[in-house]
Amino acid sequence: MMDDFEKYISDNAEAFNTERADRDNMWLQINTVLEAGKTKVVPLYKRKLFLKIAASLMALMVITFFYTHFKPSIVTENQLASKELLEIDMHYKSLVNYQVALVQKNPKLSTADKNEFLSFMDELDAEYLALKKEMEINLDNEQVLEAIVANYKKRIELIEKLLERLNETKKFEQNYEYTL
Template sequence: MKNTDRLEDFIRTNREGFDNLEPSADIWEKINGDTKKVKVVKMRTYLMRIAAVVAIVAISAVLVNNTLIKDKGFSRIADPEINELLDTEKYYAQKVNGKLEEIRKCYSTFPDIKDEVEMDLVELESMYDTLKNDLKDNMSNKSVIEAMIENNRFRLKLVDSVLEQVEC
């Protein structure tokens, strides 16, 4: 312990002899340049960014929702007669699709009817799609909706007759 105390005493008494060199100003500038500057982000700025993102998302959601509602092919129209025709068309379309599922179950039992039925249905479906495209152009066109209903009635008769013949 005495050796440490003697060394400490020696350094204290001769301190000025050790501090004879001063660092240059260039070294201090280099040290200041090398240290990273801490970027301070204020909480208010951070909250403003979050609020802006939330506002953009909300506006986008409203715009997308409005666009989808306007683009719907069968949106409701003020004319109740058109609405009734659209409901009738939807009813027949659901009936046809349900019976088509029954026929498709019979394909394994009666594979020879598959090509014939599918060919007839594809032809009727292409006519139906053409009518649907015409309807998009003019939603209040009663004759197009009536033609779609007639197409669905014909498809329903076709599927019913196939179901009667195969009885599966």
């Protein structure tokens, strides 16, 4: 069946090739369709929204530049002050914590005495936290740093006096026991 169809096409090939496409007419129709759908092109720089966005981005870049340009000097000052505070904290906290542990483990003190002592320490802790907040606000203030050191020294002094009194009573009891 296909063979008959192919034979018919090859025999009548000239009859099929009689009509040619009118290319000029086809392109004319394509151009009329394209011209009818032509839109007005507005450049981006003429749009108000584009100008607003561009101005905002430029302002953001300028602010970022100045912020990063001047910020490192502030950061280094903050780091120095906070490093100094950290060193002071580490030194005195270890002393205070050790001495508080000695007081808490002391069998000569009653629970009421220990609680009273710890309440004094809590008051000094509250004062220390207030000083630390002040130090965060005003990092270059030497007076605040000195007050923090004085707070720690006061804590240590209280603990040492308490331990000294306990040791004096212990010596008195030991001397009393050895007397014949």
